[in-house]
Amino acid sequence: HGVLIDAACDFAQTILDREMPKPLLLRDPVSVPSTEEWDDITAATKKKARGQTAPLAAISAIRTGIEEGPDAGLAFEREKFIELRDSDQSKALRHIFFAERSVAKLPELKGVEPNPLHQIGVIGGGIMGAGIATASLLAGYDVTIIERDDAACANGRATVEKHLSGSLKRGLISQDRFDALMASLKTSTDYAALADADLVVEAVFEDMAVKHDVFGKLSLHCKADAVLASNTSYLDINEIASRCINPKRVIGLHFFSPAHIMKLLEVVRTDKADAKSLATAFDFARALGKIAVPCGVCDGFIGNRIMSAYRKHCEYMLEDGALPHQIDAAMVEFGFPMGLFAMQDMAGLEISWATRKRLAPFRDPSERYVALGDYLCEMGRFGKKNGLGWYRYDENGKAQPDPEVDALVIAESEKKGITRRDFTSAEIMDEILTAMRNEGDKILSEGIANSADAIDVVMVNGYGFPRHKGGPMFMTANVD
Template identity: 45%
Template sequence: MSDKKVSVEFVEDVALICIDNPPVNASGVAVRQGLVAALSEIKEAGRTKAIGLYCAGRTFVAGADITEFGKPPLEPLLPDVCNNLEDFETPIVAVIHGTAMGGGLETAMGCHARVAVPTAKVGLPEVLLGVLPGAGGTQRAPRLSGIPNALDLILSGRHVPAKEALEMGLIDRIEEGSIREVALAAARNVILGKLPTRRTCDLVTPRDDAALEAAMAMVQKKHPHLISPQKCVEAVAASVGDFKQGLATERAAFMACLPSAQSKGLIHAFFGERAVANIPEKKAQARDVAVVGVIGGGTMGSGIATSALMAGLSVTLIEVTQEALDRGVATISANLDGAVKRGKMSDAKRDAALGRLTASTDMMTLADADLVIEAVFEKMEIKKDIFAKLDGICKEGAILASNTSYLDINEIAAVTKRPADVLGLHFFSPAHIMKLLEVVVGTQTAPEVVATGFALAKTMRKVAVRAGVCDGFIGNRILGHYLKAASYLVLDGAHPYQVDNALERFGFAMGPHRVGDLAGLDIGYMTRKRLAPSRPTEERYGGAIADQLSENGWNGRKTGKGYYVYDGRETHENPDLNVILDAERTKAGGAPRAFSDDDIVDRYMTAMISEAARVVEDGIALRPVDVDVVFLMGYGFPRFRGGPLHYADTIGAAALVERIESYAKEDAHYWQVPALLQQMAESGRTFADMNKGR
């Protein structure tokens, strides 16, 4: 085998083209050049009757070379390579193993037949990066599988298993064996007439106006902020007709999406999920974790236990009473049943997961646990008592973790004789679904313990972000600050529903008052009461309206009433809310005034960015991108905007400083320019600059 990215092997009248570009055979410029050169070599040899195209390593071409993102394109471009494959006079069979994603699947569709091993998966996930398949994917997929299947593939970005891909017509056969041997056999079958070949461009896309209209209506309703899904539908529609014209339509749509702010935001989010794994402790050896203890069987504890069980770990669940324990086990069982219904696991795997669950009211059963996660009521005294007991029960080397959302990990660790083994693992609810995990590193937390937290996140298929110790860590510290801005807006005259609607139009999944109702208004109420003694006397108090709702017993969705009223799946306005608004505004003494939707978004986002800048400045987050990932994964921040600090760069530090100084004329205590933002405004530096090389 040659050390080139692409090599050619001749076996009698068959040529085998092998792509070898580890780790994922990305379609970078060297691969593209290699494919063109390979075709020239085969043509010059003149003795080949069929070609097998396959990849070395663990996967077929898994997509584009991400190191080329944002750089000037280098020839040959992938669309030209795919066209060259399709136009080649000798039939080419692509043999797929691992994943053929994006440009990988487009490369395969440019060939004259496709064979996959049983475990292979294919997909066109470009829409998740704010673009669309740009190498013929929107034109070839409909010709092979029909418009409905192509739309599903392109608009969802999902990974399609080989069996389904065969049913869709994206591949022609499924064969077992070593990849090279399958490729050789497939090429020989072409020569023998046992494997039909054709040029995809010669096929005709069956017209399906109803599917196109339904898809366009869906994306306009579901993704009103996004450009690329609509462009995807338009490009697929162009496949009903001349192939070259369709390619031109696709290319124009691709080039319209590529430089957009949305694509840049989505690409930043894509890279960000990988960048957060670059931590100071990344070279430390993680400890083995097979048995996880979970203390607390409430919503959070049962969700954490469910997530661990779904990841193949054994779990010991601890509760104080048998009644509470039974409820916790029932919740876990229901969560696993839900995973089966969603297709996330089979009945057999669900049963096996339940078989790995031990439930007890005796903490001594945690003696053999490798890692214990405490997930009880958010009271420091309770947590300290639990950790002191765990310190005497758990084996040497066992890791003790708290799922606290706010509390000081160092204070918790101090009650043990093993502070190096203590850290925070802040899961987000519902813990078996939400992908974010804040790994909170205490002053004495050992590097291998941090590494274990990140390894656990990977096992549980979560995205871990390293956080330092402060009240609320990264996410909740910033949340606490910008929710004050929302409360001030309401106290000063904006209606909670207007605030929610303005921010949802901006792209948030839910406005802050809907989120409060969903989480439970009692949580914020308890936090405000906990922090009341430390609240500066000059600070304006904005929580009075939310306090009144909670004191009335209106804690949101779980009580059927909060900012909104909940009747089953129906949500209505709370008819009693305006009375509370009027009363609390009168007490505050200010005359209500009007705010535009833009005013609301600007104040809310400026408050979020301000505290996020302080979190970076204080070293609580390693980099701005860590803040972005926390908010994308855990707080419903619009992914196409890339995160609060990526979005901040689109505004500019100088403009943000000017905003804050303007708002400070009304409230100089709350609106203060972060030192980091001031330095950025003076130097022209961006948050993106701070992410580089870190």
């Protein structure tokens, strides 16, 4: 208590000569919004809140204070606070708040000193690589991007410059800081430029042969204690590590796009990764301001594996009677920022198509398979980037349900002899949540995730699961 009092006294001394703002209750009154303006404010807040109740309660408290006076406003606010504090949404929000802060605290890394980091290497200057480079620069590191030729180097540098220019225009960094960050970025076609790199992140095409080539070169050119990380979304990092002279220093760092904005980072521990490499990876994640979630090696790690599971069930529902826009509408109504099929269109349908083709030789022939996504790609419908995917996009990029896709879905049901039926939004979400929970249980039983909290943190921060519902594991475990 003495420390707190001393700190309070020190703070008071610093403001004695400073003119303090008037207390709220002594300030000039604001103009009272009209009924129509209140309706507009409430509607905009409701849309942004996506089902969360607290923002609407805050609007009501402000309105009460303005229309009925400060005392009435404060009394209303207190009443609503107590009501909301005991709500399911409050419990869910507290759960995810503490989960985000505890999930990266691994007992096995206690007391392990990470390697000091100064120079970061990034292999590949595409969308993901440039995002990783941008995040690393903003964290204070010197960065070197390796690309295949001078033109690719120039493109990578231009993408990073575009990201940083956006921060400059929004006032997040000064012109001097912008200039210093760009001066800290180097590009090269020669892996020898990474001789002094402390940590290198590979972000090249999802092809095992390409990854093998990259990590073979990194083994030759990087110093012995440099941590080597792959940003792969699905490939076996143990297999990638096998091509390195010292596989103990190979880990996975699965960033989410755009990498300089998205907070989630899956830190993948390979079978042979040592504690120092993992500690360094988590230290790097903290410096970047990421929420780091540890996970083991499997196809898709935590997030993409769960997404693949519920995507499969969404595709089953397409054949059974639902349409893409109906499933997406149910997800948005539940609280997701967008539905699965709109998200696939945004990412590009060719990405999941390539994964399906890679896994085709290992697919269980007795397992139900939905080929609709394959058909779309074969038709040249790759998503928003070319204006056609699960949806048709107008000149402003706005998605519209496409009768051609609906007809394709219905025809596939007929071809398979499936009698279509209607789905309610509740039925759609029950199917999705059950798939998430079941896959989450498998991930836990296999040791891929070290806790249900880890799964919730991934799904909330990487896949748009509504924060005020706590995550799929928390929500399904707390259903009355």
